[in-house]
Amino acid sequence: LLATLACGACTRRVEPSVVPGGDVERGAVALSAYSCGACHQISGITGAVGRVGPPLNGIAERTIIAGELPNTPGNMERWIIDPQSVEPGTAMPNLHVSPAMARDMAAYLYTLRD
């Protein structure tokens, strides 16, 4: 058990986040807490097996999000915080995610390469 715990610590991602001010680990916790995985498949998030919206695996490689926005950290955060302001008819709900938390979520999502 101790060996497993010790190894969990040493395999942790160490690369700096591509999102300024975003924290990858906190982002993973937030994605889990908001049950993003009920609609999206997200690698590394337990139970993220939903098939309502698109899978987010490889999202770091894509150029457009929400079908219309350039895939930049700023746009990703805007989309997470208030999806209807981008696309009024979207199924993605406004979950009242704070800007700081959206930044952390984006930081995690940008670790998802193909």
Place this chain on the structure above:
Amino acid sequence: MNALNADSEPARRIALLGWFMIVLAAIVFLGVALVLSWAVARNRYAADRTPDLTPRGRGWIIFGGALMPALVLATIFVVATSTLGMFPVHGAPSVLVVHVTGRQWWWQIDYLGPNMQPRLTTANELHIPVGKPVRVLLTSADVIHSFWVPKLQGKLDLIPGDTNDLRLRAERVGAYRGQCAEYCGLQHAHMAFTVVADDSATYDRWWTAQLAPGAAPSDSETALGREMFLRGPCASCHTVRGTSARGTLAPDLTHFGSRGALAAGALPNSLGALEGWIGNAPAIKPGTQMPKITDYDGRELRALAAYVYSLK
């Protein structure tokens, strides 16, 4: 979920029985290991020894192979049956009778009135007054399930065509997780429930609130959601009291928003999780009776989730 950290008398007895058996097994194990080490160390080939066939030699086999195990098993039998005998059974007083029906894969909960007719139907979250004995009648609508709240009581099966009778009494206010403890199909692991032990004032408030019909829509989004709910397939299986939705195949949603989890513990109850569940339940819980529904556009799906979530 920790059965060794009990919050009721029966669960404490079971924990004690568990410890007794663990210690006894440890003693037996050590004894066998010691005798085995001694036998290896003697190395009878080196000393050119032949098997000891004298009565003294046979004594080891009779004592260690027959008498000792019989004594240990008999002791466990007596202690275990006397533990079983300490449980409150039929006829013991109770302040409340609840009928729990196991279904693949969720728990229907009916609070029974004085005439044993259902007075209130809910699902997956059993509220009880703390410190009071509650009688729980267990039946199954399909296969064998088992009702297990480790911190409160031993497990008892829910058997099709039979009624089992369990007593629950929580000594402390709190939420106790329960789990189906008899393999019942694909989503057996996603068949959890919560027993919430409330102080009497909180319990009375909960009871009064639950008797009320489902909340009316408070804005245009929840109004659209209710329209979708009543017009679409939802109402064929689910009930929301106070509306035309009277389905009985699936959990009663009259006060869904007041519960802590959804889909029998498969997800925490939040607006996002709920929309994912409504949008594609089989992706989250493969095998569930709740179908994948493609009748709604994005706005309608959001409204539907907002409405069901607003049923506090």
